[in-house]
Amino acid sequence: MRKRFLSLTIAPVLCTAMLTLNLSAPILGAGAVSGESSHTQEEIVYDGQNTGVLHTNIKLPASSEYGLNVIDVIEFDLSDRNLTVEAINSGTYLNSQKTVTSAVGDFNDAHDGKTVLAATNGDLWMTAVHSNSAVNTGGTFAVPRGMLIIDGEIWSTPQIGNENLEATNDEKGSTTPPKYAFGMTADYQPIVGIPNASIVIRNTSQNKTVTADGLNRLPADNSLIVYNYRVANSRALADACEVEIELDSDVFRHGATLSGTVKAVYPSGQGGTAEISRNRIVLTARGTRLSTINSFRVGDQISIDCSITSTSNQELWQNCVQAVGGHMPILINGAVSTQFTGTGRWPYTLIGYTNEGTVMMTTVDGRQSSYSVGIQERHLADFCRELGYNSVFWFDGGGSTTLVTVEDDGEYVVRNSPSDGSPRAVINSIAVCWNDTPRGAQGALDYIIEPVSFNPLSMDFPQAMAAAFNTPNAASASFQEGNVLRLTSVTNTNDAYISFDFSTAEKKVNTSEYKYIVLRLRTPETVRSGVFQMFLCAGGITAPNPSYTKNFQMTRDGEYHTYILDLTNQSGWSGNLNSIRLDFFDGNSNAGDYVEISQFGFAKTAAEAEMLKASYESGNTHQWDEGIVTTEPGYGKEGVKTYTCTHCGATKTEAVPALPGLLGDVNGDGMINGVDSGLLLQYLAEWEVEIDQTAADVNGDGMINGIDSGLLLQYLAEWFEEFPAA
Numbered sequence: 001m002r003k004r005f006l007s008l009t010i011a012p013v014l015c016t017a018m019l020t021l022n023l024s025a026p027i028l029g030a031g032a033v034s035g036e037s038s039h040t041q042e043e044i045v046y047d048g049q050n051t052g053v054l055h056t057n058i059k060l061p062a063s064s065e066y067g068l069n070v071i072d073v074i075e076f077d078l079s080d081r082n083l084t085v086e087a088i089n090s091g092t093y094l095n096s097q098k099t100v101t102s103a104v105g106d107f108n109d110a111h112d113g114k115t116v117l118a119a120t121n122g123d124l125w126m127t128a129v130h131s132n133s134a135v136n137t138g139g140t141f142a143v144p145r146g147m148l149i150i151d152g153e154i155w156s157t158p159q160i161g162n163e164n165l166e167a168t169n170d171e172k173g174s175t176t177p178p179k180y181a182f183g184m185t186a187d188y189q190p191i192v193g194i195p196n197a198s199i200v201i202r203n204t205s206q207n208k209t210v211t212a213d214g215l216n217r218l219p220a221d222n223s224l225i226v227y228n229y230r231v232a233n234s235r236a237l238a239d240a241c242e243v244e245i246e247l248d249s250d251v252f253r254h255g256a257t258l259s260g261t262v263k264a265v266y267p268s269g270q271g272g273t274a275e276i277s278r279n280r281i282v283l284t285a286r287g288t289r290l291s292t293i294n295s296f297r298v299g300d301q302i303s304i305d306c307s308i309t310s311t312s313n314q315e316l317w318q319n320c321v322q323a324v325g326g327h328m329p330i331l332i333n334g335a336v337s338t339q340f341t342g343t344g345r346w347p348y349t350l351i352g353y354t355n356e357g358t359v360m361m362t363t364v365d366g367r368q369s370s371y372s373v374g375i376q377e378r379h380l381a382d383f384c385r386e387l388g389y390n391s392v393f394w395f396d397g398g399g400s401t402t403l404v405t406v407e408d409d410g411e412y413v414v415r416n417s418p419s420d421g422s423p424r425a426v427i428n429s430i431a432v433c434w435n436d437t438p439r440g441a442q443g444a445l446d447y448i449i450e451p452v453s454f455n456p457l458s459m460d461f462p463q464a465m466a467a468a469f470n471t472p473n474a475a476s477a478s479f480q481e482g483n484v485l486r487l488t489s490v491t492n493t494n495d496a497y498i499s500f501d502f503s504t505a506e507k508k509v510n511t512s513e514y515k516y517i518v519l520r521l522r523t524p525e526t527v528r529s530g531v532f533q534m535f536l537c538a539g540g541i542t543a544p545n546p547s548y549t550k551n552f553q554m555t556r557d558g559e560y561h562t563y564i565l566d567l568t569n570q571s572g573w574s575g576n577l578n579s580i581r582l583d584f585f586d587g588n589s590n591a592g593d594y595v596e597i598s599q600f601g602f603a604k605t606a607a608e609a610e611m612l613k614a615s616y617e618s619g620n621t622h623q624w625d626e627g628i629v630t631t632e633p634g635y636g637k638e639g640v641k642t643y644t645c646t647h648c649g650a651t652k653t654e655a656v657p658a659l660p661g662l663l664g665d666v667n668g669d670g671m672i673n674g675v676d677s678g679l680l681l682q683y684l685a686e687w688e689v690e691i692d693q694t695a696a697d698v699n700g701d702g703m704i705n706g707i708d709s710g711l712l713l714q715y716l717a718e719w720f721e722e723f724p725a726a
């Protein structure tokens with residue numbers, strides 16, 4: 001599916017390297033980009049050794065679909081145990097800034113046995129808006145936009161909703177879109193997703209528990225922020241209440257519990273005076289959050305629990321030791337991210353993983369009319385697919401876009417052409433690193449999955465459903481815990497909508513059969529309009545048309561309600577369903593207005609619609625039958641039970657426990673030894689002997705024959721530890 005280029009000059013070198021590492025290692029090399037005029041590759045060689053890290057340079061002429069562009073790609077395979085991915089700080093503090101080359105030099109100095117082979121800039125940073133009284137930190141205080149984890153330590157949680165920043169409308173406000181990040185687990189698995197951290201503060205002297213809104217974020221109004229030594233000093237305003245706590249440890253990581261004592265309290269009006277030092281953190285509360293800590297007193301005992309959270313792949317994120325945030329994902333599991341609706345043309349810095357599970361870092365130069373102009377945002381997803389990405393995340397771009405690689409002699413060279421004319425000092429970086437001592441094995445990459453195809457007759461909305469949403473206008477779709485779809489208006493508008501495409505569904509929805517739509521949703525009291533409008537495109541109607549719409553009135557109370565829409569007399573409701581455009585507030589919405597849809601389905605009759613409604617109200621998307629065992633369990637081998645939905649035909653499977661017994665224990669005495677192989681040979685020679693037939697069929701092919709006795713003898717000779725399946 002993916003075109004790979006491997007130049008003849010590099011191929012012999014790479015093959016040699018891979019044979020010593022992993023016979024099944026994927027072939028590296030960014031895919032060909034449409035219209036490219038040049039595609040060259042070289043392996044990074046450092047200190048005389050091949051590193052297995054490939055640098056590809058791609059040039060696109062002005063005549064190409066993407067315009068005149070120069071692209072650099074670094075690709076590597078993390079099953080290679082000498083390689084790691086590292087998040088790199090730019091100095092002592094979260095808000096320090098350095099060029100990538102300078103930060104990489106510091107990193108190498110501080111890490112014996114590790115050498116950065118290639119690095120790019122990381123997150124963009126957010127600066128408090130001085131003119132805005134809501135956040136006036138009295139100086140430049142920059143924080144990364146997203147989560148930053150370095151060596152397991154959480155330096156900052158992601159941007160919070162009410163930070164008021166130099167940001168566009170869709171980046172601020174209380175319904176800020178989820179903040180994605182690129183991460184690396186302790187098992188060297190790359191991941192793109194939405195990490196956050198929960199920081200729960202218990203004042204055990206007062207029996208009071210409060211949850212912080214963020215770690216080392218801007219001191220936003222109506223927020224409770226925790227600051228530790230990763231920022232130089234408290235950024236609170238005078239109106240904040242501040243609490244200084246001395247702790248046994250001030251390092252925030254997943255699973256940490258920090259304990260200590262309140263040392264000073266500054267009530268609202270005296271905020272901005274608390275001091276941060278090692279093992280002394282500060283809680284800062286403003287506005288509606290003042291009451292969370294203003295009763296704290298000197299001497300109170302404090303215990304703080306920290307854990308990483310995520311709406312998807314939470315276990316992987318909790319195992320993450322590096323994470324860097326930035327703009328937004330472009331592809332998730334091959335599907336275009338619904339957050340990705342921009343129209344700009346920029347230099348980019350990208351990182352993600354391919355369908356083969358290798359990692360690629362990419363820079364695209366821009367803002368240089370005779371050299372490289374940058375790629376239109378609307379072409380970026382296609383471009384990333386051509387390079388071979390499965391999931392890819394956009395860090396900072398613009399003048400920050402920088403790629404450096406190491407030379408054989410240890411010097412660093414800037415490989416791209418930063419649009420400022422020289423590399424910019426940035427807030428953090430990400431690197432692929434050579435480790436002199438090989439590290440542990442890479443974990444399974446089985447979370448890298450293709451987008452789900454969905455059963456349209458009754459749906460909920462896991463993240464992978466993002467692939468079915470397209471052509472958003474002033475709208476975003478995001479996927480909440482419990483497979484809930486959240487549609488958000490991203491600006492004040494009279495035209496927020498997004499389309500839901502049925503063309504990739506597992507089956508067609510024949511509208512001459514299915515006359516009812518059933519959906520369950522909630523929307524808050526505060527939204528501007530309570531009218532939900534759908535543009536129905538069925539049969540020959542392939543584009544939204546005002547003549548073929550269905551409206552209904554939502555109850556605006558923040559509670560879930562289930563609606564049945566009768567389409568028996570609906571104009572244009574014939575033929576197979578193509579798409580439905582969701583104008584979720586009939587076009588009239590303020591930035592941040594949202595609807596959350598938990599289920600959506602179709603019914604043939606009013607009675608069936610009522611059944612579906614009852615099912616949704618009891619929390620079930622499907623109506624599972626009793627289930628049947630589709631694979632029988634064996635000795636040491638689980639079986640499979642399959643359930644089918646009586647409404648839509650969807651299926652789900654469940655494991656059936658393995659039978660108690662030992663494969664190869666032919667006489668059933670609890671041991672596998674020569675007695676068993678002897679007995680099996682007698683049985684095959686048709687002696688009158690009793691055997692356990694399930695135990696004798698060691699390869700599970702349903703037959704007992706010479707293959708089984710051969711395998712049993714090999715097992716006893718310790719050729720293998722587990723019987724191979726047939």
Ligand SMILES: [Zn+2]
Nearest residue numbers: 458622645648
């Ligand atoms: Zn179903």
